Amino acid sequence: MPSVIDNSCIKCGLCASICPVSAMHLADTQMVIDPEVCIDCGACIAECPQGAITPDSEASAETVQFNAEQAKIAPSA
Numbered sequence: 455m456p457s458v459i460d461n462s463c464i465k466c467g468l469c470a471s472i473c474p475v476s477a478m479h480l481a482d483t484q485m486v487i488d489p490e491v492c493i494d495c496g497a498c499i500a501e502c503p504q505g506a507i508t509p510d511s512e513a514s515a516e517t518v519q520f521n522a523e524q525a526k527i528a529p530s531a
């Protein structure tokens with residue numbers, strides 16, 4: 455159950471700085487998480503000042519799809 459980021463992200467970079475597996479990618483509009491890399495440690499959820507990160511089971515289908523698609527094309531953060 456990977457974590458995902460919603461569109462309230464302000465691209466502060468805090469999550470990317472603490473992720474142990476470098477799962478974050480910086481898309482044009484927000485940070486996203488690569489679901490194939492995230493190990494579901496949960497560390498980033500507590501760090502986000504926006505509350506933008508949740509388990510994918512608690513996010514919208516659009517958010518889950520956006521993270522997976524953008525992680526393939528956006529640069530690593």
Ligand code: SF4
Binds near residue numbers: 476
């Ligand atoms: S849950 Fe852990 S592994 Fe997954 S993106 Fe957040 S910090 Fe990285």
Ligand code: SF4
Binds near residue numbers: 466470
């Ligand atoms: S910590 Fe939250 S607001 Fe900052 S880049 Fe990560 S998801 Fe976006």
